[in-house]
Amino acid sequence: MSKRHLFDSPDGLVNKALRGIISYNPSLALDEANRVVFDTKFDKSKVSVISGGGSGHEPAWSGYVGTNLLSASVAGDIFASPSTRQILSAIEQVPSDKGTILVITNYTGDCLHFGLANEKARARGHDCRMIICGDDVSVGKRGSLVGRRGLAGQLGVLKVMGGAAGTSGSLDEVYDLGVAFSQQIVSIAASLDHCHVPGRTEHGALLADEVEIGTGPHNEPGYQKLSPPPSPEELVRKVLTYCLDESDPERGYVHFAPGDETFLLVSNFGGMSHLEMGALVDELLDQLAVEWCMEPVRVFAGFLETSLNAPAFSVSVINVSAAARNCSYSVEQIRGFADAHTGTYWESMTGLQSQRRKRGEQIMGALVDELLDQLAAEWRMEPVRVFAGFLETSLNAPAFSVSVINVSAAARNCSYSVEQIRGFTDAHTGTYWESMTGLQSQRRKRGEQIVTAPSQADEEEKSRRAAALDEAQDVKVEPTRLEAMLRTACEALVASEPDLTRWDTVMGDGDCGETVKTVAVSLLAALDAGVARYGSVGRVLAELEDIVESKIGGTLGGVLGIFFVSLRVAMQRDAAIARTLGQEALWAGALTTALQNLRRYTPAKVGDRTIMDALIPFAEGMAVGGFTAGVEGAVGGAESTKGMKPRLGRATYVGVGSGDEGREIPPDPGAWAARVTVEGLLAGMA
Numbered sequence: 001m002s003k004r005h006l007f008d009s010p011d012g013l014v015n016k017a018l019r020g021i022i023s024y025n026p027s028l029a030l031d032e033a034n035r036v037v038f039d040t041k042f043d044k045s046k047v048s049v050i051s052g053g054g055s056g057h058e059p060a061w062s063g064y065v066g067t068n069l070l071s072a073s074v075a076g077d078i079f080a081s082p083s084t085r086q087i088l089s090a091i092e093q094v095p096s097d098k099g100t101i102l103v104i105t106n107y108t109g110d111c112l113h114f115g116l117a118n119e120k121a122r123a124r125g126h127d128c129r130m131i132i133c134g135d136d137v138s139v140g141k142r143g144s145l146v147g148r149r150g151l152a153g154q155l156g157v158l159k160v161m162g163g164a165a166g167t168s169g170s171l172d173e174v175y176d177l178g179v180a181f182s183q184q185i186v187s188i189a190a191s192l193d194h195c196h197v198p199g200r201t202e203h204g205a206l207l208a209d210e211v212e213i214g215t216g217p218h219n220e221p222g223y224q225k226l227s228p229p230p231s232p233e234e235l236v237r238k239v240l241t242y243c244l245d246e247s248d249p250e251r252g253y254v255h256f257a258p259g260d261e262t263f264l265l266v267s268n269f270g271g272m273s274h275l276e277m278g279a280l281v282d283e284l285l286d287q288l289a290v291e292w293c294m295e296p297v298r299v300f301a302g303f304l305e306t307s308l309n310a311p312a313f314s315v316s317v318i319n320v321s322a323a324a325r326n327c328s329y330s331v332e333q334i335r336g337f338a339d340a341h342t343g344t345y346w347e348s349m350t351g352l353q354s355q356r357r358k359r360g361e362q363i364m365g366a367l368v369d370e371l372l373d374q375l376a377a378e379w380r381m382e383p384v385r386v387f388a389g390f391l392e393t394s395l396n397a398p399a400f401s402v403s404v405i406n407v408s409a410a411a412r413n414c415s416y417s418v419e420q421i422r423g424f425t426d427a428h429t430g431t432y433w434e435s436m437t438g439l440q441s442q443r444r445k446r447g448e449q450i451v452t453a454p455s456q457a458d459e460e461e462k463s464r465r466a467a468a469l470d471e472a473q474d475v476k477v478e479p480t481r482l483e484a485m486l487r488t489a490c491e492a493l494v495a496s497e498p499d500l501t502r503w504d505t506v507m508g509d510g511d512c513g514e515t516v517k518t519v520a521v522s523l524l525a526a527l528d529a530g531v532a533r534y535g536s537v538g539r540v541l542a543e544l545e546d547i548v549e550s551k552i553g554g555t556l557g558g559v560l561g562i563f564f565v566s567l568r569v570a571m572q573r574d575a576a577i578a579r580t581l582g583q584e585a586l587w588a589g590a591l592t593t594a595l596q597n598l599r600r601y602t603p604a605k606v607g608d609r610t611i612m613d614a615l616i617p618f619a620e621g622m623a624v625g626g627f628t629a630g631v632e633g634a635v636g637g638a639e640s641t642k643g644m645k646p647r648l649g650r651a652t653y654v655g656v657g658s659g660d661e662g663r664e665i666p667p668d669p670g671a672w673a674a675r676v677t678v679e680g681l682l683a684g685m686a
Contacts, residue, residue: 020368034089038072063345069162076553081109087117099127099171105150106134112558135185138214140250152267153185153316163337180326191215191312260321264296267304271311473572489680493520503666512669541568566594591619611670638675641668
């Protein structure tokens with residue numbers, strides 16, 4: 001695994017990458033505060049299709065915003081889902097008279113945040129629906145509590161839905177197509193090693209003589225490790241068998257009848273060379289024809305959905321005929337939706353497949369942004385065209401080249417004008433070149449593509465919270481005591497970050513420690529600004545809501561967002577209890593109410609190895625014996641997760657029984673963070 005990065009720190013990297021990505025498609029704009037990329041030419045008379053997720057999977061999803069594909073995308077931190085507020089901003093940027101469909105992959109954080117945004121959007125008058133895509137067959141049917149994990153098959157869903165929306169399909173028609181298509185996909189990934197996340201020191205890695213099948217796109221360990229590595233032919237055979245063997249009781253998800261038309265999607269996770277990807281596609285097509293009597297009518301291969309720089313790939317086979325049997329569109333129409341031109345990164349995977357005959361890249365957005373910034377600031381130069389991507393490679397070398405061309409000088413030395421030369425570069429080719437171009441004949445100044453004004457959702461939310469801080473419904477604590485409690489807890493959380501990151505790397509995607517640290521550091525900054533000076537618990541909870549909704553994505557962000565909102569509302573509603581029965585009684589009741597609301601969005605309970613293993617015992621202890629008893633319950637609950645096998649969240653997908661039987665299972669990082677928090681609050685009371 002390569003640990004070298006051009007940008008070693010994740011700080012500001014996502015925003016910088018998005019600024020670079022939109023620079024070579026002038027029809028796009030960026031709501032930078034909410035990390036929303038949207039199509040400024042979106043036709044509101046058509047259904048809007050929105051997707052997104054954690055960063056690090058580029059070109060998914062910002063690279064697919066354009067005609068006949070996504071209306072908008074929203075990006076979270078690296079490998080962490082975007083927040084509810086961000087998603088609401090995306091919905092507002094591309095309002096539709098027909099309605100909006102959110103299409104996401106099946107991860108707990110995405111389901112929580114997009115689900116909440118869907119509910120809030122509907123409450124504000126948007127006709128909004130949501131489709132959750134899960135296509136990974138490495139997750140057997142016994143994992144039905146969480147369902148199949150989402151891989152690159154979702155991109156096929158987005159493409160046909162975008163094509164259908166582009167032909168003015170109704171909300172019902174486009175939605176039904178998306179559901180039908182998503183249910184006919186089988187996918188699996190295989191990896192030579194894990195990726196390296198900028199700024200992180202804790203990483204699992206495969207041995208030099210190992211290959212892993214069933215790898216997740218966030219560094220989750222796979223279903224099975226193979227050592228010594230099989231030959232490429234045998235690895236492909238295993239991958240296709242997992243996908244297509246209908247006799248497998250755990251993985252026979254899709255039935256393929258003789259004559260059914262299929263699509264094949266092959267996604268490079270970021271670290272495979274184009275040379276090897278071509279050979280991989282060839283082997284897949286050979287084995288599909290010879291061993292499975294299957295010849296896909298469309299083949300899409302390339303950097304569909306990556307995992308930073310992982311030397312890995314995923315394979316998806318889609319039964320298009322079965323999807324057509326379950327929606328209002330024919331096979332021919334669905335093929336047409338897949339062929340529709342988008343002016344996005346999708347073109348790098350397509351060519352001219354509407355003329356298909358029988359057989360007989362990850363975007364460097366942050367680098368482009370820095371280059372354009374320096375060209376403008378230091379050289380007074382703003383290129384009229386920007387082409388960035390895998391123009392000419394050197395296998396998988398982590399390197400890049402930069403070329404600046406004086407078009408005016410070239411025109412002065414030939415018979416063509418500058419305008420004509422620009423036209424030559426804009427001409428459509430139906431080749432990989434389209435992945436670097438966008439619609440640059442309509443190129444705008446960089447500043448015109450970035451939206452800086454706060455969204456309507458942000459302003460409405462601030463007004464709502466300000467109005468909610470009614471003194472009669474607030475709970476007050478002696479200011480110095482409140483600040484001491486909060487500072488002690490925050491400092492303890494910051495100190496716990498390395499352990500939380502290490503444990504989450506073993507059993508998840510490694511972002512828990514950074515998420516917790518972000519909340520703690522942000523609250524410390526708010527304390528420095530005086531948020532606790534009046535001893536208002538309501539103000540502190542409102543500040544926590546704002547921190548979580550604006551800065552924290554991922555599963556933990558979704559859980560905390562619901563929890564803090566519910567806690568504040570319950571506390572304000574029942575504030576009178578504090579004056580009659582005392583503050584501990586108020587908090588016990590508010591905690592119980594908050595957990596009840598949380599259960600509407602997650603089935604997690606004690607024993608599932610989640611943050612609920614600490615929160616539920618904390619609330620139960622508070623109800624029986626006050627705050628000290630609650631802390632004891634949280635400590636015991638967090639300790640109980642040591643050695644516990646997960647039943648919810650990304651950790652569920654970690655392979656067991658694949659050579660890792662002796663691995664020590666650390667405590668759940670979310671539950672441990674809850675323990676550290678309440679212990680810190682208790683210590684701060686002293």
